[in-house]
Amino acid sequence: MAVNERNIKKEISQKLKDDVLRGALGRFGEAYPVSRAKAYENVEDIEALRDELKAMKVAAVADIEAIADRFEAEAARRGAKVFRAADGPALKKYLLDLCKDKGVKRVVKSKSMASEEIHLNHTLEEAGIHVKETDLGEWIIALAGHTPSHMVMPAIHLNRQQCAEYFSKELNEEIPPDIPFMVQTARKTLREEFLQADMGISGANFGIAENGAIGLVTNEGNARLVTTLPRVHVVIIGYEKLIPTVEDAIPILRSLPRSATAQLATSYVSMISGPTPTLVKQGGKWVEQDKELHIILFDNGRLKAAKDEKFKEIFQCVRCASCLNVCPVYQLVGGHVYGHIYAGGIGAILTAFFNSMGDFEKINELCIGCRKCTTVCPGRINIPGLIEELRVRGVKDHGLPFSLKLLFENVIANRRLFHSLLRTAAIGQKPVQSGRFIRHLPLFLAGMTEGRSLPAVADTPLRDRVRKITKKLASPAKKVAFFSGCNMDFVYPETGESVYKVLQDLNIAVVFPEEQSCCGKPVVGFGDVETTKRIAKRNIEAFEKAGVDYVIAACPSCTETLHVTYPEILADDPEWAERAKAFAAKVREFSQFVCGEYEQAGRLTKKPGATKVTFHDSCHMKRVLNIHEEPRKLLASTGACEVVEMKDCDKCCGMAGAFGIKYSELSAPILKQKIENIKDSGAQVVAVGCPACMMQIGGGLDKQAPDIKVRHVADILADQIKD
Amino acid sequence: MMKKVCENWEQALPAGTFGPHLFGEFETRAKNVSAEVFRVATAAEAQAVLVELAKSLGAKKAVAVDCPLAQSAGAYEALRAAGLEVYTATDDIAAHADTADLGVSGVEFGVAETGSVLQDALAVENRLVSTLPPVHAVFLKSGNIVPAMADAIGAVAKVFDRGYLSFITGPSRTADIERVLTIGVHGPSRFIIIAVDETAGGGAA
Ligand code: SF4
Ligand code: SF4
Numbered sequence: 001m002a003v004n005e006r007n008i009k010k011e012i013s014q015k016l017k018d019d020v021l022r023g024a025l026g027r028f029g030e031a032y033p034v035s036r037a038k039a040y041e042n043v044e045d046i047e048a049l050r051d052e053l054k055a056m057k058v059a060a061v062a063d064i065e066a067i068a069d070r071f072e073a074e075a076a077r078r079g080a081k082v083f084r085a086a087d088g089p090a091l092k093k094y095l096l097d098l099c100k101d102k103g104v105k106r107v108v109k110s111k112s113m114a115s116e117e118i119h120l121n122h123t124l125e126e127a128g129i130h131v132k133e134t135d136l137g138e139w140i141i142a143l144a145g146h147t148p149s150h151m152v153m154p155a156i157h158l159n160r161q162q163c164a165e166y167f168s169k170e171l172n173e174e175i176p177p178d179i180p181f182m183v184q185t186a187r188k189t190l191r192e193e194f195l196q197a198d199m200g201i202s203g204a205n206f207g208i209a210e211n212g213a214i215g216l217v218t219n220e221g222n223a224r225l226v227t228t229l230p231r232v233h234v235v236i237i238g239y240e241k242l243i244p245t246v247e248d249a250i251p252i253l254r255s256l257p258r259s260a261t262a263q264l265a266t267s268y269v270s271m272i273s274g275p276t277p278t279l280v281k282q283g284g285k286w287v288e289q290d291k292e293l294h295i296i297l298f299d300n301g302r303l304k305a306a307k308d309e310k311f312k313e314i315f316q317c318v319r320c321a322s323c324l325n326v327c328p329v330y331q332l333v334g335g336h337v338y339g340h341i342y343a344g345g346i347g348a349i350l351t352a353f354f355n356s357m358g359d360f361e362k363i364n365e366l367c368i369g370c371r372k373c374t375t376v377c378p379g380r381i382n383i384p385g386l387i388e389e390l391r392v393r394g395v396k397d398h399g400l401p402f403s404l405k406l407l408f409e410n411v412i413a414n415r416r417l418f419h420s421l422l423r424t425a426a427i428g429q430k431p432v433q434s435g436r437f438i439r440h441l442p443l444f445l446a447g448m449t450e451g452r453s454l455p456a457v458a459d460t461p462l463r464d465r466v467r468k469i470t471k472k473l474a475s476p477a478k479k480v481a482f483f484s485g486c487n488m489d490f491v492y493p494e495t496g497e498s499v500y501k502v503l504q505d506l507n508i509a510v511v512f513p514e515e516q517s518c519c520g521k522p523v524v525g526f527g528d529v530e531t532t533k534r535i536a537k538r539n540i541e542a543f544e545k546a547g548v549d550y551v552i553a554a555c556p557s558c559t560e561t562l563h564v565t566y567p568e569i570l571a572d573d574p575e576w577a578e579r580a581k582a583f584a585a586k587v588r589e590f591s592q593f594v595c596g597e598y599e600q601a602g603r604l605t606k607k608p609g610a611t612k613v614t615f616h617d618s619c620h621m622k623r624v625l626n627i628h629e630e631p632r633k634l635l636a637s638t639g640a641c642e643v644v645e646m647k648d649c650d651k652c653c654g655m656a657g658a659f660g661i662k663y664s665e666l667s668a669p670i671l672k673q674k675i676e677n678i679k680d681s682g683a684q685v686v687a688v689g690c691p692a693c694m695m696q697i698g699g700g701l702d703k704q705a706p707d708i709k710v711r712h713v714a715d716i717l718a719d720q721i722k723d
Numbered sequence: 724m725m726k727k728v729c730e731n732w733e734q735a736l737p738a739g740t741f742g743p744h745l746f747g748e749f750e751t752r753a754k755n756v757s758a759e760v761f762r763v764a765t766a767a768e769a770q771a772v773l774v775e776l777a778k779s780l781g782a783k784k785a786v787a788v789d790c791p792l793a794q795s796a797g798a799y800e801a802l803r804a805a806g807l808e809v810y811t812a813t814d815d816i817a818a819h820a821d822t823a824d825l826g827v828s829g830v831e832f833g834v835a836e837t838g839s840v841l842q843d844a845l846a847v848e849n850r851l852v853s854t855l856p857p858v859h860a861v862f863l864k865s866g867n868i869v870p871a872m873a874d875a876i877g878a879v880a881k882v883f884d885r886g887y888l889s890f891i892t893g894p895s896r897t898a899d900i901e902r903v904l905t906i907g908v909h910g911p912s913r914f915i916i917i918a919v920d921e922t923a924g925g926g927a928a
Contacts, residue, residue: 136900179900179905190909194909221854224854246880250876261898264752269892270890
C-alpha cells in the first residue's frame with residue numbers, strides 16, 4: 001500500500017498489540033547497549049573512531065562526482081561494466097536486458113537494500129526469472145511476503161514458530177520450530193539455488209574509487225557464494241557507499257560490525273576488484289573463465305542529497321541500524337510503520353529522498369527528538385536535526401495544517417493573546433480540574449491520556465508573583481534575567497519561585513522581563529521557522545532592555561532554543577544576526593550556572609542526606625547541553641539527599657513536546673518503563689531539570705506510584721535555604 | 724601456478740610490528756568467535772593435526788588447495804594415506820567441493836585485534852574449498868600476525884590492485900531467527916586454523 005494512503009495511527013496501534021514484535025524488540029533493546037559496549041572494548045577511543053568515519057565520509061560526499069568518475073574508470077579498466085542508473089526504471093531496464101542477453105533464467109541475491117527500495121525481485125519475477133534471496137532473514141521475509149523491519153535483522157519481527165510455518169509452507173513439509181534445524185534446512189534448500197544460478201546479485205558495503213573494488217561485510221557466507229558460483233555477477237551500489245581509497249575502508253570495518261551486530265569483525269569481509277575467475281561446465285568439463293562483472297551505480301535521489309547543504313549528511317550512514325536499536329519509538333513499533341525499506345529515524349529521512357517527501361510527512365512524527373541515536377551513530381549523523389529540517393521544508397513547501405498555522409501565527413506569536421488565553425484556562429479548568437486538561441493550548445494540544453494525569457494551569461502565573469518574591473539586594477554580585485518558559489510561568493510557578501530563591505541566596509539580582517513569551521520550541525518543532533523568528537526577535541528585544549550579565553533558564557529545551565536555535569535561524573538576518581549571537585552568549589542553564597556559583601562559594605561539598613533521590617536526565621539537557629554531572633553534584637551537596645541512580649536514567653520519559661500527547665499510545669509505554677525504573681531505584685524523589693519531564697513523570701507517578709514525588713532541582717535546593 | 728592478488732604478502736605486512744608475539748591475542752580473539760586454533764612447532768605436527776581432524780570428522784572426501792605450508796607438511800599425502808579421497812586439481816575441486824566433508828587451504832596472515840585471517844581468494848579454488856564444505860581448515864604461519872584491522876587494510880592497500888580477498892573470522896553464522904546465534908549457515912560450520920611456527924623453508928618463524 002502506498003504510504004500516502006496509510007493510516008499510521010491505526011498501524012501503530014496494531015504494532016503495539018503485536019506481542020511477538022514487542023517482546024523481541026524489548027529484549028533486544030535491553031541486550032544491545034551491553035553487547036555493543038563489549039564489542040568496542042578494544043577500541044581505545046570510540047569518539048575518535050566516530051570522528052574518523054565522519055571525516056572520511058564528509059570528504060567523500062564533498063567530492064562525490066570525481067570519486068564516482070574514478071570508481072567507474074578504475075572498475076572499467078579492470079574489465080567491469082559500469083552502469084549509472086538514475087532511478088528504479090533505468091536500473092530494471094538494464095538488468096532485464098542483461099538477463100535476456102546472457103540467457104539468465106535463475107538469480108541468487110545476497111542482501112541489497114537498494115534493490116528492495118525499488119522492489120526489484122518483483123520485476124524480475126514478472127519477467128519470468130527465478131529469483132531467490134539467500135540471506136536467511138531476507139529469505140524468510142520473502143517467504144512471508146513482508147518487507148524488512150530492521151536494516152540488519154530483517155526478520156526480527158518474527159518468532160521461530162512463525163518462521164517454521166513459512167518454511168513448512170514453502171517446502172511442503174512439516175518443519176519444526178527448531179532454530180538450528182531450520183538453519184540447516186535453509187542451507188540445503190538454498191545450496192541448490194546457488195549451484196544452479198546463472199547470475200548473482202549483491203549489494204556492497206563500500207566501493208573503492210582507487211581500484212574499483214567493492215566490499216562486502218557479511219556473516220552467513222551467502223555473499224561469497226553469490227559472488228563466486230554464478231557466471232554473471234551484478235553489484236548494485238548506491239553512491240553513498242563510495243570511498244576514495246582502500247585505507248578509507250578502515251573506519252568502516254572497525255565500526256560497522258561493532259555497531260551493527262556487536263562483533264569485532266563479521267565472519268566474512270570480502271573485497272572484489274574486477275572480474276574474477278569462475279568455473280563453468282562446458283561439454284561435461286569444467287572450464288575456468290573470468291566472470292562477467294556488472295556494477296550498477298544507483299542514484300535514486302542520492303545525488304540530490306549529496307548536493308544539499310544539510311542532507312549530504314546521509315552519506316555518513318553505513319546502515320548499521322544502531323540508531324534503531326536505541327530508539328525508544330522504534331523499540332515499540334518496529335520497522336514496518338516507517339514504511340518502505342529503511343526503518344527508524346534515519347529510515348524516515350532516506351525514505352524522503354529515495355521515495356518522496358509525501359511518504360516522509362506521514363512518518364516524521366515518529367521521531368521524538370530524544371537524540372539517543374546521536375550518541376551511538378558511528379557516522380555521527382544528526383538524525384533528529386535532519387528530521388526537523390525536513391519538517392521545515394515541508395512547511396515551506398505546503399504550509400502548516402490550518403489549525404496549527406492559526407495557533408502558531410496568531411496565538412503563540414502574540415504574547416498578550418497567548419497569555420490571556422492561558423489565564424482564562426486557569427479559570428476555565430476549575431470544574432474539571434482534577435488533572436483534566438484544556439484543549440487547544442500548545443503545551444497540551446489534546447486531552448487526557450491513559451496512565452498519566454496532566455497538571456493544571458496555576459491560578460497565579462509566575463509573572464504575577466515576581467514582584468512579591470524579588471529581593472532588594474544591597475550590592476548584588478551579579479545581575480541576571482530569568483527566562484521562565486511557558487511551563488514554569490503558568491504551570492509550575494512555584495518552581496520559578498525556587499529559582500529566584502536559589503539565585504538571590506547567592507546574592508544575585510534577578511529580574512523578569514515582562515515582555516518575554518514562549519521560547520518558540522513547539523513552533524520550530526513543527527517546522528514553522530518564520531513564526532519562530534518573530535518570537536525570537538521579541539524575546540531578544542525584551543532581554544536586551546534588561547541589561548543583565550546572564551539570562552538564566554531552568555528548562556533545557558528553552559535553553560537550547562535561546563542558545564542554539566535563535567542564532568541559527570537569524571544568522572542570515574543582517575539586523576538580527578549579531579543581536580541573536582550576543583543574546584545567546586548570555587544564556588545559561590540553571591543547574592550548570594548554580595553549580596559553578598556553588599563551587600566558587602565552596603558550597604559544593606558532598607553531604608549525606610536522608611531522602612533517596614534519583615535524577616532523570618532530560619534528553620535535551622544530557623545530549624544537547626551535555627549537562628548531567630552538575631545537577632547530581634548540586635543534589636549531593638544539599639545535605640538532604642542520598643543520590644541513587646536508576647536504570648536508563650537518560651532514556652526519554654516520552655513527553656517530547658506535543659508528541660507525548662498526539663501519540664499518547666506510544667508515549668504511555670515509554671513512560672511506564674521510566675516509572676518502573678524509578679520504582680526499582682528505591683528513590684523517594686525523582687529530581688528533574690526540565691519542567692516538561694516534570695509534567696510527564698509527575699503525571700505518571702500520580703497514577704502509577706503516588707508515593708514517589710517529582711521535583712525540579714531548583715525546588716530541592718530552595719528547600720534548604722532559610723527564608 | 725595459482726592466481727594470487729599478491730605473490731609475497733609478507734613484504735606488504737607492516738615491518739617491525741607484525742610477528743609471533745601477537746599470536747596469543749590473535750588466538751584468544753579467534754577462539755572467542757568459535758574458530759578452533761592449533762599452534763604447532765613443525766610442519767610434521769601440522770600434518771598430524773590435519774589427519775587427526777579428518778579422522779575425528781569421519782571425513783571421506785577432502786578438497787584441498789596447494790600452499791607452501793601444506794606442501795612442506797606433506798599434508799595431503801598424509802590425508803590420502805589415512806584413507807581420504809583428496810582432490811587438488813582445479814576441475815576436481817569444482818566437481819567435488821559441494822560434496823566434500825572437508826576443505827583445506829592456506830591463508831596469508833592473521834589480525835590480532837579481531838581474530839581474522841586474510842585469504843587471498845583470487846583463485847576460484849580457494850573460494851570453493853572455503854565456502855562449500857561444512858568444515859574449512861587453513862594453514863597459517865604463526866609469525867604472520869598483524870596487530871589490528873587498520874594494519875591489515877594498510878597491507879591490503881599496498882598490493883590490492885585487482886582480484887578477490889576475504890577476511891575470514893570464525894565459521895559462518897547467523898542470528899536472523901530470534902537473534903539466536905547459530906553456526907554454519909551457507910558457509911562452513913567449523914573453521915580450523917593450523918598455525919605453524921616453522922616456516923615453509925624449514926627455518927623458525
Ligand atoms: S532522536 Fe530519539 S526518537 Fe528520534 S530517531 Fe533518534 S532515538 Fe529515535
Ligand atoms: S544513521 Fe548512523 S546509526 Fe543509523 S544506520 Fe546509519 S550509520 Fe548506523
